[in-house]
Amino acid sequence: xxxxxxxxxxxxxxxxxxxxxxxxxxxxxxxxxxxxxxxxxxxxxxxxxxxxxxxxxxxxxxxxxxxxxxxxxxxxxxxxxxxxxxxxxxxxxxxxxxxxxxxxxxxxxxxxxxxxxxxxxxxxxxxxxxxxxxxxxxxxxxxxxxxxxxxxxxxxxxxxxxxxxxxxxxxxxxxxxxxxxxxxxxxxxxxxxxxxxxxxxxxxxxxxxxxxxxxxxxxxxxxxxxxxxxxxxxxxxxxxxxxxxxxxxxxxxxxxxxxxxxxxxxxxxxxxxxxxxxxxxxxxxxxxxxxxxxxxxxxxxxxxxxxxxxxxxxxxxxxxxxxxxxxxxxxxxxxxxxxxxxxxxxxxxxxxxxxxxxxxxxxxxxxxxxxxxxxxxxxxxxxxxxxxxxxxxxxxxxxxxxxxxxxxxxxxxxxxxxxxxxxxxxxxxxxxxxxxxxxxxxxxxxxxxxxxxxxxxxxxxxxxx
Numbered sequence: 001x002x003x004x005x006x007x008x009x010x011x012x013x014x015x016x017x018x019x020x021x022x023x024x025x026x027x028x029x030x031x032x033x034x035x036x037x038x039x040x041x042x043x044x045x046x047x048x049x050x051x052x053x054x055x056x057x058x059x060x061x062x063x064x065x066x067x068x069x070x071x072x073x074x075x076x077x078x079x080x081x082x083x084x085x086x087x088x089x090x091x092x093x094x095x096x097x098x099x100x101x102x103x104x105x106x107x108x109x110x111x112x113x114x115x116x117x118x119x120x121x122x123x124x125x126x127x128x129x130x131x132x133x134x135x136x137x138x139x140x141x142x143x144x145x146x147x148x149x150x151x152x153x154x155x156x157x158x159x160x161x162x163x164x165x166x167x168x169x170x171x172x173x174x175x176x177x178x179x180x181x182x183x184x185x186x187x188x189x190x191x192x193x194x195x196x197x198x199x200x201x202x203x204x205x206x207x208x209x210x211x212x213x214x215x216x217x218x219x220x221x222x223x224x225x226x227x228x229x230x231x232x233x234x235x236x237x238x239x240x241x242x243x244x245x246x247x248x249x250x251x252x253x254x255x256x257x258x259x260x261x262x263x264x265x266x267x268x269x270x271x272x273x274x275x276x277x278x279x280x281x282x283x284x285x286x287x288x289x290x291x292x293x294x295x296x297x298x299x300x301x302x303x304x305x306x307x308x309x310x311x312x313x314x315x316x317x318x319x320x321x322x323x324x325x326x327x328x329x330x331x332x333x334x335x336x337x338x339x340x341x342x343x344x345x346x347x348x349x350x351x352x353x354x355x356x357x358x359x360x361x362x363x364x365x366x367x368x369x370x371x372x373x374x375x376x377x378x379x380x381x382x383x384x385x386x387x388x389x390x391x392x393x394x395x396x397x398x399x400x401x402x403x404x405x406x407x408x409x410x411x412x413x414x415x416x417x418x419x420x421x422x423x424x425x426x427x428x429x430x431x432x433x434x435x436x437x438x439x440x441x442x443x444x445x446x447x448x449x450x451x452x453x454x455x456x457x458x459x460x461x462x463x464x465x
Contacts, residue, residue: 005056008187009070009140011195011363011370016139017061017071018374020110023244023438024415026139027107030425030434031099031132031250033407034400038131040087043122046154046401048081052166053153056141057084060116066181069188070367075172076116085120095127096250103134104246107411107436111138131403139413155398155405188367195363232381233298233324236281237288238419239382243440249449250409253431253456255395261463265333267340270390273424273431274299274323274343275336276459277388280452282327287447292327299323300384300418319356321346322384332459382417393427410434417441420448 009017020026051057059073088102102123111117117138126132175183233239261272281297301321323342329335362370389412398405409432410423419441423434433452437445 005073007183008072008191009061011070011191012359013140014070014367014370015374018371019377019416021244021415022110023242024413025108025110025244025246026413027111027136027411028139028142028413029103029107029134029136029411031103031134031407031409031411032400032405033096033099033126033132034130034403034405036130036403037124038122038133038401038403039124040085040122042401043120043133044081044085047085047120049163049166050154051081052169053164055169057116057118058169061113061140064184064367065177066184067368068366069184069191070370072183072187075169079116083115084118085122087122087124090123090125093125093127094123094132099123099126099132099134100248100250103411104248106134106136107248107413108244108246111136117141130406133400155400157396157398159399159402159404161399191367192364195360233383233385234295235381236285236295236297236385237290238284238437238442239385239417240419240441241417242415242419242438244415245439246414247437247439247443247445248409248411249435249437249445251433251435251449251453251456252407253433254460255426255429255431257460257464258431261459264463265336265340267336268343269426269431270301271336271340271343272459273390274301274325274339274388275332276452276455277386277422278325278327278329278335278339279332279455280448281385282329283451283455284448285327287451295327296324297327297386298384299325299386299388302387302389319359321351323388332455332462379416384418385420386418387412387414387421388424389422390424391426393425395426395429397428408432411436414438414441420445 016026056073058076058079060076061071062074063071092098094102102121106119106121111119118141119136121134121136123132123134255269258269258272262269265271277299278297282292285292285295299322301323303319303321321343323339323346325335325339325342329338365373391410393408405427407430408425408427410425411434412421412423414421414436415438419438421436423436425432425434435445435449435452437443437448442448
């Protein structure tokens with residue numbers, strides 16, 4: 001059964017809209033590199049043939065005329081695909097560094113809210129006889145998992161795929177002011193009731209969980225998690241005021257080697273990733289002449305709450321884990337054991353679900369107040385040091401308009417004194433790391449990338465021999 005699209009933004013979707021500002025554009029996306037030449041005409045036709053399968057991409061935001069609920073999605077009656085699929089004018093053949101720089105500029109720009117909030121930029125002339133695409137989507141439309149689901153619609157598993165069967169998008173009837181007022185009023189009631197039930201159900205769920213003997217025995221360890229939820233993090237070199245100008249750096253690592261390290265040390269691939277990032281943060285901090293003794297890095301690790309029946313739907317269905325790891329541990333195997341223990345403890349203590357309760361309580365506030373909070377919020381310190389999001393992608397090659405995608409580097413937004421973020425995507429037997437930084441807060445993201453490369457190389461040599 002095909003998931004039904006929401007007409008109105010959810011509380012979480014709307015938060016990405018309300019928190020956006022020049023210093024923090026809320027764009028997500030990816031750079032995709034292809035074998036062979038993708039032409040503009042073939043790409044345009046390929047996307048146009050599949051757009052009816054994702055009708056959200058034909059809709060634009062419409063603010064509530066009465067300002068009593070969140071904005072809604074409405075069909076863009078002036079939709080033009082050429083405003084969204086854009087051929088980049090090139091003076092030379094792009095290499096990967098050119099692509100990084102160009103994507104950094106694109107992700108620094110706020111999107112035009114008068115049209116559907118997505119864009120594809122085609123680079124026809126890429127090094128090695130290839131081509132590339134940069135996808136840019138507003139975070140209020142999608143999270144990482146739903147972004148992967150969209151890939152399944154737009155991409156094919158063979159080079160010679162047939163045109164999909166589609167149904168025409170039904171025209172939305174125009175409503176008068178009375179109907180719009182009723183819609184807005186009932187959506188506000190529905191959203192507040194949903195958040196109240198989520199809050200109530202979550203409290204009962206947590207209470208029942210804490211009656212389990214194994215969790216009661218872990219209460220002293222769970223108490224260790226409180227600082228990561230209730231206190232500011234240590235300020236690291238990249239936790240400074242942001243300008244909105246983005247700089248990117250990319251790298252990759254064998255998924256097979258990541259699994260070997262996982263099996264050798266006994267944990268998960270995500271533990272491997274967080275271990276490598278922690279060690280890199282430690283070395284980068286020392287590079288900037290700061291002490292790492294008794295300091296921690298606090299990662300915001302997004303956790304998908306999307307159920308199986310919700311796969312394919314758009315919007316954001318996520319919570320997060322505030323994972324705090326010491327940066328004064330030298331050996332990566334010790335860091336790995338700490339990460340693995342901390343992640344298991346947080347999952348067993350249902351921290352992600354607990355934090356969702358705060359989201360549900362916030363969602364019970366009237367939407368105009370939520371918008372006002374988003375417009376004025378300016379914390380004197382960041383709630384985390386950096387975002388680290390790991391999205392599982394397909395382990396087989398995908399094709400777009402007959403061209404094989406050979407590399408894909410994801411992007412996660414930064415801002416609010418989070419000057420560095422890392423998105424990791426697994427695709428076709430590789431882990432692709434997309435480092436995003438703010439130029440003012442972290443002008444040397446390339447240095448961090450070099451440290452990360454060195455850390456991953458040393459872990460491979462130590463644990464994959």
